[in-house]
Amino acid sequence: MALTASNATPPDPVLVALNRFGLGARPGDERGKIAADPRGYLKAELKQQDIALISPDDPRNAGLLDSTAAIQASMTAAAERKAARDLKTAPTIPPTAVEEPGGSGETGSKPAVPRVEADIYRGEAQARFDKALNADAGLVERLVGFWSNHFCVSAAKAPVVRASAGAFEREAIRPFALGRFADMLLAVEHHPAMLFYLDNQQSIGPDSRAGKRRGRGLNENLAREILELHTLGVGSGYSQADVTSFAGMLTGWTMAGRNGRLGEPGAFVFNANTHQPGEATLLGKTYPGGGMGQAEAALNDIARHPATARHIATKLARHFISDDPPPPAIARLAAVFTKTDGDLLAMAVALIDMPEAWSTPLAKLRSPLDYVVALRRAIGSTAGNEPQRSLRWLRALGEPLWQPPGPNGFSDQTDAWTSPEGLKTRLDIAWQAARQAQDIGNPDEMLASLIGTSVSAETRQAISRAESRQQGLALLLMAPEFQRR
Amino acid sequence: MSLLCETPNLSRRAVLMSGGALFAWAYLPRFARAAGNRDPRLIVIVLRGALDGLSTVGPVGDPDYAGLHGDIALSLSGANPALPLDGFFAVNPAMPVFARLFRAGQATVVHAAATGYRDRSHFDGQDVLESGLPGPGNATTGWLNRALASLPAGDRIAKAGGLAVGPSTPLVIRGAAPVLGWAPQALPTPGDALVERVLDLYDHRDPVLAAALRKGLDADRMATGDALDGKTMKPKGGLDNAAGMRQSAQGAARLMAADDGPRIAALAFDGWDTHVNEGGATGRLANLLGGLDGAFEEFEKGLGSRWKDTTVVAITEFGRTARINGTVGTDHGTGTVVLLAGGAIKGGRVIADWPGLKPAQLYEQRDLAPTSDVRAVLKGLLADQFGLSAALLGDKVFPESAALKPMRDLIA
Numbered sequence: 001m002a003l004t005a006s007n008a009t010p011p012d013p014v015l016v017a018l019n020r021f022g023l024g025a026r027p028g029d030e031r032g033k034i035a036a037d038p039r040g041y042l043k044a045e046l047k048q049q050d051i052a053l054i055s056p057d058d059p060r061n062a063g064l065l066d067s068t069a070a071i072q073a074s075m076t077a078a079a080e081r082k083a084a085r086d087l088k089t090a091p092t093i094p095p096t097a098v099e100e101p102g103g104s105g106e107t108g109s110k111p112a113v114p115r116v117e118a119d120i121y122r123g124e125a126q127a128r129f130d131k132a133l134n135a136d137a138g139l140v141e142r143l144v145g146f147w148s149n150h151f152c153v154s155a156a157k158a159p160v161v162r163a164s165a166g167a168f169e170r171e172a173i174r175p176f177a178l179g180r181f182a183d184m185l186l187a188v189e190h191h192p193a194m195l196f197y198l199d200n201q202q203s204i205g206p207d208s209r210a211g212k213r214r215g216r217g218l219n220e221n222l223a224r225e226i227l228e229l230h231t232l233g234v235g236s237g238y239s240q241a242d243v244t245s246f247a248g249m250l251t252g253w254t255m256a257g258r259n260g261r262l263g264e265p266g267a268f269v270f271n272a273n274t275h276q277p278g279e280a281t282l283l284g285k286t287y288p289g290g291g292m293g294q295a296e297a298a299l300n301d302i303a304r305h306p307a308t309a310r311h312i313a314t315k316l317a318r319h320f321i322s323d324d325p326p327p328p329a330i331a332r333l334a335a336v337f338t339k340t341d342g343d344l345l346a347m348a349v350a351l352i353d354m355p356e357a358w359s360t361p362l363a364k365l366r367s368p369l370d371y372v373v374a375l376r377r378a379i380g381s382t383a384g385n386e387p388q389r390s391l392r393w394l395r396a397l398g399e400p401l402w403q404p405p406g407p408n409g410f411s412d413q414t415d416a417w418t419s420p421e422g423l424k425t426r427l428d429i430a431w432q433a434a435r436q437a438q439d440i441g442n443p444d445e446m447l448a449s450l451i452g453t454s455v456s457a458e459t460r461q462a463i464s465r466a467e468s469r470q471q472g473l474a475l476l477l478m479a480p481e482f483q484r485r
Numbered sequence: 486m487s488l489l490c491e492t493p494n495l496s497r498r499a500v501l502m503s504g505g506a507l508f509a510w511a512y513l514p515r516f517a518r519a520a521g522n523r524d525p526r527l528i529v530i531v532l533r534g535a536l537d538g539l540s541t542v543g544p545v546g547d548p549d550y551a552g553l554h555g556d557i558a559l560s561l562s563g564a565n566p567a568l569p570l571d572g573f574f575a576v577n578p579a580m581p582v583f584a585r586l587f588r589a590g591q592a593t594v595v596h597a598a599a600t601g602y603r604d605r606s607h608f609d610g611q612d613v614l615e616s617g618l619p620g621p622g623n624a625t626t627g628w629l630n631r632a633l634a635s636l637p638a639g640d641r642i643a644k645a646g647g648l649a650v651g652p653s654t655p656l657v658i659r660g661a662a663p664v665l666g667w668a669p670q671a672l673p674t675p676g677d678a679l680v681e682r683v684l685d686l687y688d689h690r691d692p693v694l695a696a697a698l699r700k701g702l703d704a705d706r707m708a709t710g711d712a713l714d715g716k717t718m719k720p721k722g723g724l725d726n727a728a729g730m731r732q733s734a735q736g737a738a739r740l741m742a743a744d745d746g747p748r749i750a751a752l753a754f755d756g757w758d759t760h761v762n763e764g765g766a767t768g769r770l771a772n773l774l775g776g777l778d779g780a781f782e783e784f785e786k787g788l789g790s791r792w793k794d795t796t797v798v799a800i801t802e803f804g805r806t807a808r809i810n811g812t813v814g815t816d817h818g819t820g821t822v823v824l825l826a827g828g829a830i831k832g833g834r835v836i837a838d839w840p841g842l843k844p845a846q847l848y849e850q851r852d853l854a855p856t857s858d859v860r861a862v863l864k865g866l867l868a869d870q871f872g873l874s875a876a877l878l879g880d881k882v883f884p885e886s887a888a889l890k891p892m893r894d895l896i897a
Contacts, residue, residue, distance in 0.1 A: 421762075479690075
C-alpha cells in the first residue's frame with residue numbers, strides 16, 4: 001500500500017521496536033543497543049518493577065485522588081453548583097445587561113465553572129503524559145492505552161466520569177496490564193466509573209425489592225457491552241436472552257450515593273435491594289442466585305471463553321501488527337491466551353516474538369494520542385509541562401483523552417485517522433511544535449536520532465533542504481516515517 | 486476599489502517587512518516623557534471576514550439559541566463548556582484570557598452590535614467599518630487616523646503617531662496623521678512553503694497521506710470562499726493564524742510600551758469567514774478566537790504598567806446568520822459582538838439590548854438584529870480616552886453621524 005518500497009524489504013527493527021511497539025524515539029536513545037537486540041529491549045521494559053503503575057504514593061503524583069475521593073469531590077461540587085443555581089432568581093433576559101462592575105453580591109450568584117472535575121482530569125492527564133514521556137520504548141504505555149481504549153469510559157458522560165476517568169485507568173487497567181485478563185475484567189466491571197458510564201446504577205431487577213416497589217426494571221447497557229465489546233465480541237453466538245439474563249445478574253452493582261446510605265459515597269457497593277433474585281442462565285450455563293457472586297462467576301467464565309480469546313487476540317494483532325492482521329498470527333495469540341489463562345504479559349511477549357511483527361510494513365498511521373506523545377518525545381518536551389496544549393491538540397485531532405465517542409472506543413484502523421481534516425491538523429501541530437521547540441539541533445542529526453538509517457531518500461532530501469531548522473523539524477514530524485508505525 | 490492598495494500619501498510610513506523589525510521604534514522621533522498621570526492607549530483589532538458573534542459570546546440563556554446555532558452552539562455543559570460571563574451570556578472556551586479579564590472588571594462585550602451597513606458584502610462592509618463613513622465608497626482614510634489627526638498638534642498622542650501592524654496598513658488607520666508600519670519578522674504559516682514541501686514529500690512517498698492532506702487544505706480554502714456573492718476572500722496580508730495573531734500583538738505591545746512609542750495602533754486579523762465547518766467550542770473558529778485571546782494576553786503582558794490606561798477593541802464588518810447553514814457553518818449576517826478589553830475598561834458586564842432570537846425578532850428573519858451601533862461604541866472610546874468632542878466625532882471622525890450619541894461609561 002502506501003509505502004511500496006517497504007513491501008520488498010522488512011522494516012528497520014529499531015523502528016519496529018520504537019514505533020510499532022513503542023511511543024517513538026527520543027533524541028538520547030541508544031540506537032546501537034536497540035538495534036543489537038530489539039526484542040530484548042522491549043522485553044526488558046516489561047520486566048521493570050511496577051512499570052505499568054502510576055502510584056499516588058509516588059511524591060510526583062501526590063495530588064492524584066483515588067476514584068472514591070475524586071467522585072466525592074465531584075459530588076460535592078455538583079451539590080454546590082445546584083445550590084448556587086437554586087439560589088438564583090434567574091431573570092431570563094437581562095434587557096440592557098449592565099451590571100455594576102464589582103456590584104454587591106453579584107459574584108455569589110454566578111454559576112460556578114465545573115472546575116473541580118476539570119482540575120482532577122488535568123492532573124490525571126499530566127501524570128499520564130509524564131509517564132509516557134519518561135518511558136523507555138513505551139510499550140507498556142501502549143498496552144495501557146490499548147486496554148484503556150478497550151475498556152473505555154467517557155469523561156463526556158458526566159462530571160463524575162470526568163473526575164474518575166484517570167483514577168479508573170490507574171485502578172482498573174494499569175495493575176492488570178501485565179497481569180491476568182479476568183482480573184482486569186473483574187476490576188473494570190466493579191469500578192464506579194464503568195458502572196456509571198454504562199448506566200448500571202439505573203438497572204433494577206424487576207423482581208427485586210426495589211423493583212417491585214417502584215415498578216422499575218433492567219438497563220441492559222452494561223451487560224450488552226460486556227458481552228459485545230469487553231469479552232466475547234459481536235456475532236460470537238450470544239443471544240438477546242443472554243443479554244437480558246446477564247443484565248439481571250449485574251443488578252445491584254452500583255456506586256454508593258452522596259447520602260452514604262448504601263456505603264462510602266462514590267465507592268462500589270452491591271445493593272441487594274435492587275438485585276434480581278434467583279438463578280440465571282448465560283450461554284447455556286445456569287448460575288445459582290446468591291448476590292454479587294453470581295455475576296462474578298459469570299464474568300470469570302466469559303473471560304476464559306474461546307470467543308473472548310479470539311476477540312482479544314484479533315484486537316491486539318490489529319493494534320500492533322496491521323489493520324488486517326494475518327489469521328495465523330491471530331490464531332497463535334488466541335492459543336497463548338487460552339493456554340496461559342489470559343496472562344497479558346505472556347500475550348505481550350508473544351506479540352514481540354511474532355515474526356509478522358518484524359516483517360509487516362510499517363503502514364498503520366499513528367493514532368492522534370500516539371502522534372502527540374511521539375512528537376513531544378521527539379522534540380524533547382520535558383515532563384512536567386502543563387498538559388493543556390497536548391489536550392487541545394488531541395481534541396483538535398479528534399481523539400480527546402478519555403473521551404471516546406462511544407463504548408467501542410476510538411478506532412484502531414488507519415482509515416479512521418487519515419482524514420483530510422486530521423492531516424491538516426497534524427500539519428498545524430507539527431508546525432506549532434517546531435516553532436516552539438527549544439534548541440533545535442542540526443536537522444540531519446535529528447533525522448539520524450529520530451528515524452535512523454532506513455529513512456527514504458526523499459525524506460532525507462526534504463529535511464536537508466529545509467529553509468530553516470524549524471521547517472526541517474516540522475518536515476520530520478510530518479514525514480511518513482514519523483506518521484506511520 | 487481595493488481597500489488595501491497602497492496609497493502614496495502616507496508620509497513617514499515605514500513598512501519594515503522583516504529583519505530587525507522589532508527595532509522599528511528607533512525610527513520614531515523621541516519626545517520628552519510626559520508628566521501627566523493618565524497616559525491612554527487605544528488598540529483597534531479589525532477582524533476581517535465577519536465574526537460569528539453568537540459563537541464568540543453565546544446567549545446560552547436564550548431558549549432559541551441552541552436550536553438555531555445547532556451543533557456549533559456554545560453550551561455550559563458538555564466536553565468543552567463555554568465560560569459564563571453573566572447568567573445569560575458565555576464566552577467561547579477558546580478565550581480564557583478574555584473571561585479572566587471580564588471577571589477582573591477589565592473586559593466588556595457589546596452584543597447585538599453592527600455598523601450602519603446593512604448589506605452583506607465583505608468588501609463594502611469592511612470599507613464602512615474602517616472608513617467610518619455612513620456607506621461604502623471611495624474611502625482612502627480611516628476613522629482612527631482622522632481621530633489622531635484631530636488631536637491638537639502638540640499633543641503627546643498626536644506627536645507619537647499611530648502604529649500599523651502587519652505587512653499592509655489597515656484602512657482604519659490610513660490618512661494624514663503619521664503612521665509607523667511594523668510587521669512581525671517572518672510569519673510563515675503551514676500555509677506556504679512548508680505545505681508545498683510536505684505535499685511534495687507525500688507525493689513521492691505516501692500517496693494516501695498526500696490525497697488526505699490535499700483535501701484538508703482544499704476544505705480550508707473552501708471555508709474561506711464567499712458563498713453569497715461568489716467572490717473569494719483572498720488573504721489580504723493580514724494574519725489568519727493563532728500564532729501570528731499572538732506574535733503581532735507581542736511586537737506591537739513592545740513598541741507601544743515605550744515612553745515615546747505610539748499610543749494608537751491598528752491590527753487586522755483575517756480568516757473569520759466561517760461558511761464551512763465553523764466549529765463551536767473547538768475547531769476552526771475556536772482556533773482563531775484562541776489567537777485573538779492570545780493577542781489580548783500579549784497586550785496585557787507587554788504593556789505592563791501601561792495596561793491600566795489601555796483599551797483594546799476588536800471589531801468586525803458584520804455578523805453571521807443565526808441559523809447554521811448546510812455545511813455546519815454560518816453565512817453573512819448582521820448583528821455581532823464588539824469585544825473590549827484593557828485596564829481602562831469599565832468591565833465585567835455584557836452590554837446588550839438583547840433583541841431575542843425568535844424568527845420575528847431576527848433581522849430579515851435570519852440574522853441577529855443589531856440594537857447597538859459599533860460607531861457609538863468607538864465614539865465613546867475616543868471621547869473618554871482622548872477627550873474628543875461629540876461634535877468632532879459626529880462630523881469629522883464618523884461623518885454624518887451626529888445623531889448617534891457616543892456610548893459613554895465604557896471607560897472606568
